[in-house]
Each structure stands twice: as C-alpha cells, then as structure tokens.
Amino acid sequence: MKERMALIDNGHPLSIRRQAQILSVNRSQLYYPLAGEKSADAEENLALMEVMDKIFLSDPTLGVLGMQDELAEKGMNYNVKRIRSLLRKMTIEPIYRHGPPRQT
Structure with missing residues (x-):
C-alpha cells in the first residue's frame, strides 16, 4: 500500500484522482497519515x-x-x-x- 501511495506525484500531468484510480488507492488515504505513523x-x-x-x-x-x-x-x-x-x-x-x- 505504501509503495503505491509513494508513486502518486502532485506534479504529474495526470490528476491525483486519475493516478489514485489507476493504482487502486483511495484518495482519502493520501491526505491522512496511516495508523501508527507520526506526522x-x-x-x-x-x-x-x-x-x-x-x-x-x-x-x-x-x-x-x-x-x-x-x-x-x-x-x-x-x-x-x-x-x-x-x-x-x-x-x-x-x-x-x-x-x-x-x-x-
């Protein structure tokens, strides 16, 4: 999961929405730290x-x-x-x- 989330790039021509869809990642996971991780x-x-x-x-x-x-x-x-x-x-x-x- 972390590996796929790391592939998403804000500067990429594809939108965040499309990148998340291709990688099968929920967008909500991009904006909140995973459980156990400290910001x-x-x-x-x-x-x-x-x-x-x-x-x-x-x-x-x-x-x-x-x-x-x-x-x-x-x-x-x-x-x-x-x-x-x-x-x-x-x-x-x-x-x-x-x-x-x-x-x-």
Whole structure:
C-alpha cells in the first residue's frame, strides 16, 4: 500500500484522482497519515511541549502570553493559539497571585 501511495506525484500531468484510480488507492488515504505513523507536526509539538514544560517548572506563573515571550527569547516563535492548545493538552494552568485577604 505504501509503495503505491509513494508513486502518486502532485506534479504529474495526470490528476491525483486519475493516478489514485489507476493504482487502486483511495484518495482519502493520501491526505491522512496511516495508523501508527507520526506526522512531522506531532514530533515538533512533542519537542515544543518538552521545552514549555521546562519553562513552566522554572516559572509556574506564566500564562499563554508569558510562555510565548519566553519561547520567543529562545528563538522559538509560535502562534498564541498553538501555545494555548498545547498548554490545554498538557493540562497546565498558571498559578495566579491573589491579593491580600480581605478584612471583615
């Protein structure tokens, strides 16, 4: 199966649809990774989460924007949405400083 999928070429004069038909490959298989295979994004996310975990251990008060700033200082510029979703996946929440207790 993998060999036939590797034969399909985006730059070929035949359309992707026709190439898939000739090779008896479902087009949906071309666009989704096979079970058990990790995409490049998954590996990059894993490496990013490791760095974020180390940063969070050093300063647990950092939220999404603070984490983005820390990553930018390390030369890793990522979108706020990506950082937020990875923090949620890791179930990391910042420890917020609360004000002094109220006197009653």
